[in-house]
Amino acid sequence: MSATPTRDTPVALTISPDGGIEGRSRRYEKFLGDMAGVYRDEDAWRASVAEHGADRLIYWVDDHRYQEGPGALIVGTSTLLPGRVGDEFAVTRGHLHAVPDRAELYHCLSGRGVMLLETVDGQSTAIELTAGRAVNVPGHCIHRSVNVGDEPFVTLFCYAADAGQDYGLIADAGGMKNLVVADGDGWTLAPNPDHSGYRQD
Amino acid sequence: MSATPTRDTPVALTISPDGGIEGRSRRYEKFLGDMAGVYRDEDAWRASVAEHGADRLIYWVDDHRYQEGPGALIVGTSTLLPGRVGDEFAVTRGHLHAVPDRAELYHCLSGRGVMLLETVDGQSTAIELTAGRAVNVPGHCIHRSVNVGDEPFVTLFCYAADAGQDYGLIADAGGMKNLVVADGDGWTLAPNPDHSGYRQD
Numbered sequence: 001m002s003a004t005p006t007r008d009t010p011v012a013l014t015i016s017p018d019g020g021i022e023g024r025s026r027r028y029e030k031f032l033g034d035m036a037g038v039y040r041d042e043d044a045w046r047a048s049v050a051e052h053g054a055d056r057l058i059y060w061v062d063d064h065r066y067q068e069g070p071g072a073l074i075v076g077t078s079t080l081l082p083g084r085v086g087d088e089f090a091v092t093r094g095h096l097h098a099v100p101d102r103a104e105l106y107h108c109l110s111g112r113g114v115m116l117l118e119t120v121d122g123q124s125t126a127i128e129l130t131a132g133r134a135v136n137v138p139g140h141c142i143h144r145s146v147n148v149g150d151e152p153f154v155t156l157f158c159y160a161a162d163a164g165q166d167y168g169l170i171a172d173a174g175g176m177k178n179l180v181v182a183d184g185d186g187w188t189l190a191p192n193p194d195h196s197g198y199r200q201d
Numbered sequence: 202m203s204a205t206p207t208r209d210t211p212v213a214l215t216i217s218p219d220g221g222i223e224g225r226s227r228r229y230e231k232f233l234g235d236m237a238g239v240y241r242d243e244d245a246w247r248a249s250v251a252e253h254g255a256d257r258l259i260y261w262v263d264d265h266r267y268q269e270g271p272g273a274l275i276v277g278t279s280t281l282l283p284g285r286v287g288d289e290f291a292v293t294r295g296h297l298h299a300v301p302d303r304a305e306l307y308h309c310l311s312g313r314g315v316m317l318l319e320t321v322d323g324q325s326t327a328i329e330l331t332a333g334r335a336v337n338v339p340g341h342c343i344h345r346s347v348n349v350g351d352e353p354f355v356t357l358f359c360y361a362a363d364a365g366q367d368y369g370l371i372a373d374a375g376g377m378k379n380l381v382v383a384d385g386d387g388w389t390l391a392p393n394p395d396h397s398g399y400r401q402d
Contacts, residue, residue, distance in 0.1 A: 008339035010318045012328045015308065015335050064337055071302030071340040071361065101272030105359045107216065107308075117211045127213045134216050136265055138209035139272040158306045158359040160272065 008066035017109040017131070019079030019154040021062040030093070032056040038093055040175055040192060041086030048085050057081060059092055059145075065161055072161035078106075080113065080145050080153045087181040087190075089114075094144030094176060096120075098164030101139035105158040108133050112149030114180050114187060118142045120169075120198040124177045126189055129155065142170065142198070146180040148187040173198045209267035218310040218332070220280030220355040222263040231294070233257040236286075239294055241376055241393060245287030258282060260293055260346075266362055273362035279307075281314065281346050281354045288382040288391075290315075295345030295377060297321075299365030302340035306359040309334050313350030315381050315388060319343045321370075321399040325378045327390055330356065343371065343399070347381040349388040374399045 014022035032045075033054025039045045048056075063076030083090040094116070097104070106115055108129035115135050118124045119142070127135050128148070137143050147153035170176055174194035181190045215223040233246075234255025240246045249257075264277030284291040295317070298305070307316055309330035316336050319325045320343070328336050329349070338344050348354035371377055375395035382391045 007320055007322075007324070007341055010316075010326055010328060010336055010339055010342060012330075013335040013337065015333050017333070066304075066337070066339050069302050069340055071298075071300065071304055071364070073304040073306055073337055073359070073361075075306050075335065075337045097272075099272065101270050103267075103272055103274040105274055105276050105306075107357060115211075119208055121208075123208070125211055127211060129213075132216050132218065134214040134276065135211055136214065136267070136274055136276045138211055138267050139270055140208055141211060156308060158274070160274075160361065163272070 013064055013075065015077060015156060017154060019060070019062070019077045019152060021064055021077055023064060024062040025064050027060060027062045029060040030058050032058055037171060038091065039085040039088050040179060040194060041088065044086030058090060068161045070162055073158055074161050075158050077109070078145060078155050078157060080147045082147050082150050082152065084182065089180050089182065089187060090147045091180070092145045093167055094142060094170050095165040095167050096142045096169050098166045099162060102160045102163035103139050104137045104143070106135050106137060107156040109154040109156055111147065111151045111153035113153035114146040114148050116144045116146055116176060116178060116180060118177050120200045122177065122197065124189070126178070126180065142176065144176060148180065169198055214265055214276065216278060216357060218355060220261070220263070220278045220353060222265055222278055224265060225263040226265050228261060228263045230261040231259050233259055238372060239292065240286040240289050241380060241395060242287030242289065249286050259291060269362045271363055274359055275362050276359050278310070279346060279356050279358060281348045283348050283351050283353065285383065290381050290383065290388060291348045292381070293346045294368050295343060295371050296366040296368050297343045297370050299367045300363060303361045303364035304340050305338045305344070307336050307338060308357040310355040310357055312348065312352045312354035314354035315347040315349050317345045317347055317377060317379060317381055319378050321401045323378065323398065327379070327381065343377065345377060349381065370399055
């Protein structure tokens with residue numbers, strides 16, 4: 001029997017443009033209190049916690065996965081609420097995949113956001129996403145979602161189940177190289193003066 | 202330099218709910234004349250070719266890929282036009298991945314279709330898809346799109362760049378185990394009497 005691969009039973013998923021998946025395997029939520037060290041302006045973050053509470057929802061993720069075979073995919077939605085901490089727009093923590101060559105699709109379902117994309121050798125790019133726009137995030141790309149609009153920024157994502165996430169790389173570098181900050185009614189990239197370069201294994 | 206992984210430059214993709222990707226790497230089209238042997242009712246297929254011509258478009262695919270690194274993903278849209286050949290609804294050829302454990306996401310953007318899913322050991326399932334519904338097709342699943350509606354059936358797909366496609370498996374088996382056929386105003390599964398079982402390597 002050991003030669004027989006385990007077979008997953010296909011299930012239907014219903015994906016809402018407002019975020020959320022019927023048929024999901026799990027949901028997790030990130031609150032303002034979880035975001036210590038993520039935003040550069042720590043005073044602004046503390047003031048926001050004081051004003052809104054540590055349990056203010058920042059983003060939530062639904063995903064679907066079968067068993068974690070080598071060829072399996074994780075499919076999900078990320079819903080990042082609008083907001084700012086100081087000049088910085090609301091962000092997800094951001095990550096490089098623990099298996100760094102693993103790519104990831106992000107397809108915007110609603111809202112207006114930016115995918116911030118950086119490489120460990122210092123290239124930095126931002127791609128604006130609105131409903132119907134997508135980015136096939138290449139391997140070796142550190143990536144973070146940023147909500148630059150007034151509505152929830154919802155993306156459908158898909159990546160290899162064996163990819164994993166390295167969150168420490170960004171923290172160890174003093175944050176990402178660029179910040180996505182308010183600029184009039186829009187957004188712009190501003191260099192993060194605390195960024196010390198990414199560890200290159 | 203050999204230790205430095207090749208880095209792809211991220212590009213924005215604009216995905217239409219009617220099918221098609223701005224920023225795509227390629228487009229390919231399948232015509233009625235390419236579908237010899239795909240539909241069970243060969244007389245009906247020949248009559249359809251005589252009526253509509255071998256160059257009648259059946260489906261088309263846009264996709265985006267970077268270089269084919271081991272962790273790369275291919276993202277695309279499949280647009281399958283409505284129609285019937287005899288009792289059978291319009292289908293794509295269908296395939297198992299050449300690396301059979303590779304999964305694939307199909308997320309319906311518009312239209313009404315069915316994802317027909319079979320395993321080499323004879324399990325067969327059909328999942329109906331309308332806009333917003335999706336299936337994370339597990340590894341080891343032979344899969345085919347079927348348009349059971351009156352409009353183009355458009356899906357966004359995402360799968361590993363190293364997956365490949367084995368189209369011969371279905372042909373060698375005399376077609377898929379089940380056919381998706383008209384049933385009043387709807388559809389049903391009908392056993393394919395020509396199906397001889399899938400080759401199990």
